[in-house]
Amino acid sequence: MQEQRQVVEVLSENTEPRQFVFVLLEKFSMLSFASAIESLRIANRMADKPLYTWTLLSETGGPVKSSSNTEFNVDGDLGDLTRDATILLCGGMDIQAATTKRLLGWIRRESRRGSMVGGLCTAAFSLAKAGLLDSKRATIHWENADSFAEEFDEVNLTKSVFVIDGNRMTTAGGTSSIDLMLKLIADEHGEDLANAVADQLIYSSIRTDQDTQRLSVPTRIGVRHPKLSQVIQMMEANIEEPISPSLLAKEVGMSTRQLERLFRRYLNRSPKRYYMELRLQKARNLLMQTDMSVINVALACGFASPSHFSKCYRAHYDTTPYRERGSHAARLSI
Structure with a gap:
C-alpha cells in the first residue's frame, strides 16, 4: 500500500x-x-x-x-x-x-x-x-x-x-x-x-465508546420486525429467570398465538424453542470459559433441575454438559 x-x-x-x-x-x-x-x-x-x-x-x-x-x-x-x-x-x-x-x-x-x-x-x-x-x-x-x-x-x-x-x-x-x-x-x-x-486504514466508520460491539438484533437475525426484535431483546436480557411466552406477547401487545406465528414465519421455530437455544448457548459459554459447577451453570441459565438441564443440553448439542467440559479441557491441553 x-x-x-x-x-x-x-x-x-x-x-x-x-x-x-x-x-x-x-x-x-x-x-x-x-x-x-x-x-x-x-x-x-x-x-x-x-x-x-x-x-x-x-x-x-x-x-x-x-x-x-x-x-x-x-x-x-x-x-x-x-x-x-x-x-x-x-x-x-x-x-x-x-x-x-x-x-x-x-x-x-x-x-x-x-x-x-x-x-x-x-x-x-x-x-x-x-x-x-x-x-x-x-x-x-x-x-x-x-x-x-x-x-x-x-x-x-x-x-x-x-x-x-x-x-x-x-x-x-x-x-x-x-x-x-x-x-x-x-x-x-x-x-x-x-x-x-x-x-x-480505510476505516470509514469511527466508533465511540457509546457504540455497541454486536450487530443489532434485526441485523443479526436478518429480520426487521420491531415486535420480534423487542421480544428477542427481552429474552436475551432474562436468561436466568425466563419469561413465559404469554408475558412476552403481552409486553409487545399481541396474543400468544400471534407471537407463535411470528416466530414460525421468520425464524422457523417456536418462541419456546428459540428461548431454549439462547439459554443453552449461554450455558455452553459458561461451561467452556468458567470453573462454575454444572449445577450453578444450570441455575444461571434458568434451569431449576440439573437433570432437565442435562437432558435439554444433550438434545441440542448431542453431548452432556460434563462431557462437553471434559472434551473442551482436553482440546486446550493439546
Missing part, C-alpha cells in the same frame, strides 16, 4: 513520544494487536515525527504464539517499566490459562506505580482477575461476556466497543483496537490526525 506523504499538523506541543508496552499473552488475537500498533505507526508517519514508541514483552521474554499459531519475537520479559509507560495486555484464546500468577503480580505492581493499563480483546479478564477493574466500567468480547459477568460482579461490564475509565482501558477485540487508538490520538494530537490515520 502506498501511503500518502502529506504531513498532518498535530495540536500537542509535547515533544516526548508516548511509550506503549504491548504484553503478548499466549494465543493472543493478532487482529486486535495489529490494529492497535498499526494505528500508532501510521500516526507517526502522518505527523512526520515519533509521537509514539512501543515495546513488545512476553512473560518469559521468549517468542509468543498468536491464536493463529503465528510466532512473534519480543523485546523482553516482565521487568520494571518507566512510570509514564502505557501498558496494553493483548489477549485472545484461553485467556484463563494465559493469566498466570506472575502476570497478575507484575500488572498489579506496575499499576500501583501509576501506569495506565489496558486490556485488548479478552485481556479485560486479566485486569479483572488482578482487581484492577473493581468498580470500573469495562468491556470484553461478547463471546466472553457471560462468563466474565458471572465471575466479576464488581465490574460494571458494558457492551461498548471500547471503554476508558480513568487509567483503565478495555476493548471488545478485533478492530475495536483501532477505535481506542483513534480516540487516544484525537485527545492528544487532534481530530485531524486521527481522521488521517483512519483514512489510511
